[in-house]
Amino acid sequence: MLKPRRTVLGALALAVSLFTLGTAEAKEWNKIRFGTEGAYAPFNYVTPDGQLAGFDVDIAHALCEELKVECELVMQDWDGMIPALLANKYDAIIASMSITEERKKSINFTEKYYDTPTRLVVHKDSGIDGSPESLNGKRIAVQRETTQDRYATENLEPAGAEIVRYATGEEATLDLVSGRVDARLEDAVVLSESLLKTPEGADFQFVGDPINDAKYFGLGAGIGVRKGDEDLVELLNKGIAGIRASGKYQEIQSKYFEFDVYGD
CATH class of the missing domain: 3.40.190.10 (Periplasmic binding protein-like II)
Structure with missing residues (x-):
């Protein structure tokens, strides 16, 4: 007759213990x-x-x-x-x-x-207008493991573009300026501030429409x-x-x- 009572008491003790443990482990964000x-x-x-x-x-x-x-x-x-x-x-x-x-x-x-949206930036004399056809055979710089990388891989690479991946966005932009790649896909604000508004960016421009597909850019x-x-x-x-x-x-x-x- 005592077994059910011990089981209930044990369950209560366990519940109290777990509650105390949970309380003790609750994070205070100081x-x-x-x-x-x-x-x-x-x-x-x-x-x-x-x-x-x-x-x-x-x-x-x-x-x-x-x-x-x-x-x-x-x-x-x-x-x-x-x-x-x-x-x-x-x-x-x-x-x-x-x-x-x-x-x-x-x-x-x-x-x-x-x-903010993603944009494509190119040299003004590149002949690239942002369309998939104009990117066929072109080298597009992206930062590795970014939303731009995924978008380019799934949308531009199948159209014939070569995706060139970099550890940092700064490296990708430097290669665009030096002519090692034909285009750079990145956040529009980053491209504007880090390239287009600088002396090195005087000969570069945005092409195509802003890209904000929630599937890729959330x-x-x-x-x-x-x-x-x-x-x-x-x-x-x-x-x-x-x-x-x-x-x-x-x-x-x-x-x-x-x-x-x-x-x-």
Whole structure:
């Protein structure tokens, strides 16, 4: 007759133990470590004195200030951005990472914090107009493992283009300027700021329409977070809403852009 009672008491003890354990392991976000690339100006880059800077970096600091938590920035090569997050090198990715269904299989995302289209840039004398036919036999530079890489692989390579992949966007742009490739596919703002507005970009131009296919480019750039850290996603979403409501987001945006990068 006592066995059922012991079973119930044991179950209650186990439940209390699990509740206590869950409570003890609940994360208190007094500090958030953000991973970023440092090679994607004007969103993230390294200053001459070795400091991380850019729109992504300023947004990270603004979020920490809004949420009243300590902020740490960690530089990470793009290829290892998600693996390093999963390995607990940092808590969140703020590196202009598009929110895509493919990436959501591995990590969670906050709501977007900006949304800009992808464009194709070429030399003015290239004869390329952005159509698949004009890209047949041409070498197109992309940064490896990006949404632009996937788009080019699935849409431009079958049309006869050769996709040339680089570890960083800066390397891809340098090869375009030097004539080693015929075109560069990248975020329109990055191409505008890092090439077209520079003396080296005087002979280059956008061609074709802006590309914003959600299948490849998702719903804008979000902050990547490990699955299981839903509380951090919620906290960062609160922070994004807060800096937009206070005007801090617009203040940061005006440092880098002459238009609204948040989108609709």
